[in-house]
Amino acid sequence: MRLPLRELKWLRKAAADANRPLDALVRRRQQGEPLQYIIGTQPFGPLELSVRPPILIPRPETEHWVIELAARIPESARHLLDLGTGSGCIPLLLAHLCPALSAHAVDVNPAAVTLATENAARCSVTRFRAFQANFLDPDFHVHAMLCPPYDVLTSNPPYIPWNEYLELPDEVKNYEDPRALFGGPSGLEFYHAIARLAVRERFLSSDAIIALEVGHDQAEAVGAIFESVSLRTEAWTDPWGKKRTIIAYRGT
Numbered sequence: 001m002r003l004p005l006r007e008l009k010w011l012r013k014a015a016a017d018a019n020r021p022l023d024a025l026v027r028r029r030q031q032g033e034p035l036q037y038i039i040g041t042q043p044f045g046p047l048e049l050s051v052r053p054p055i056l057i058p059r060p061e062t063e064h065w066v067i068e069l070a071a072r073i074p075e076s077a078r079h080l081l082d083l084g085t086g087s088g089c090i091p092l093l094l095a096h097l098c099p100a101l102s103a104h105a106v107d108v109n110p111a112a113v114t115l116a117t118e119n120a121a122r123c124s125v126t127r128f129r130a131f132q133a134n135f136l137d138p139d140f141h142v143h144a145m146l147c148p149p150y151d152v153l154t155s156n157p158p159y160i161p162w163n164e165y166l167e168l169p170d171e172v173k174n175y176e177d178p179r180a181l182f183g184g185p186s187g188l189e190f191y192h193a194i195a196r197l198a199v200r201e202r203f204l205s206s207d208a209i210i211a212l213e214v215g216h217d218q219a220e221a222v223g224a225i226f227e228s229v230s231l232r233t234e235a236w237t238d239p240w241g242k243k244r245t246i247i248a249y250r251g252t
């Protein structure tokens with residue numbers, strides 16, 4: 001398989017920067033490994049994050065809504081919680097762009113917690129702490145490392161339903177953690193858990209903002225989940241015109 005010229009350019013640079021043999025990197029790419037895992041980094045807004053398998057590679061659609069959210073977070077907001085943090089991309093970019101915010105980040109995968117912590121150091125974000133926890137656990141809200149109430153709650157949870165998971169390209173399925181992708185049979189399991197947390201007493205501040213990435217056809221269903229617990233919602237579109245972010249508000 002011939003690689004596109006721009007990929008070859010990136011691989012040449014990665015080989016030269018780290019003194020690695022170019023042909024080995026090219027072979028890995030020809031075998032279908034994502035370019036970002038071979039290079040080892042991925043830009044996310046102004047940040048350059050480390051990435052490694054099987055932690056999800058941050059996607060451009062995520063970067064888009066996170067930058068938009070940063071512009072809308074009120075200056076009074078102080079504490080953010082990110083659920084299912086992966087590389088830490090969401091809370092690290094928000095803490096970088098909103099200097100008054102300090103961020104907590106959780107992931108069920110200890111390797112993600114390690115990577116997010118490394119990325120905080122790499123990006124010089126000191127107001128950040130990542131820890132291992134399962135937010136589907138009914139007792140998650142009393143986890144000892146949490147410090148509620150939070151003013152901002154973010155998540156790009158696993159949201160791919162089973163039938164779509166089977167159809168994913170090998171480049172995704174063979175390298176990225178299924179726990180980062182599969183959102184239960186309907187794809188909506190994690191949103192129900194987040195909605196329960198959002199309305200738990202004193203978990204969020206009274207005017208908290210909740211921002212969630214959703215699958216390409218899930219905006220309506222996820223909006224309905226949050227409206228069913230009496231939160232006001234709106235949908236934001238991605239650069240390609242698709243509703244990919246649900247914003248829910250605790251306040252009026």
Ligand SMILES: C[S@@+](CC[C@H](N)C(=O)[O-])C[C@H]1O[C@@H](n2cnc3c(N)ncnc32)[C@H](O)[C@@H]1O
Nearest residue numbers: 058084085086107108109134135156157158180
């Ligand atoms: C779609 S990935 C998002 C990663 C990162 N936030 C991003 O946008 O690139 C979902 C993340 O949720 C984590 N996760 C899955 N189930 C979880 C659970 N029950 N509790 C905490 N984290 C979970 C996965 O390990 C994965 O890192």
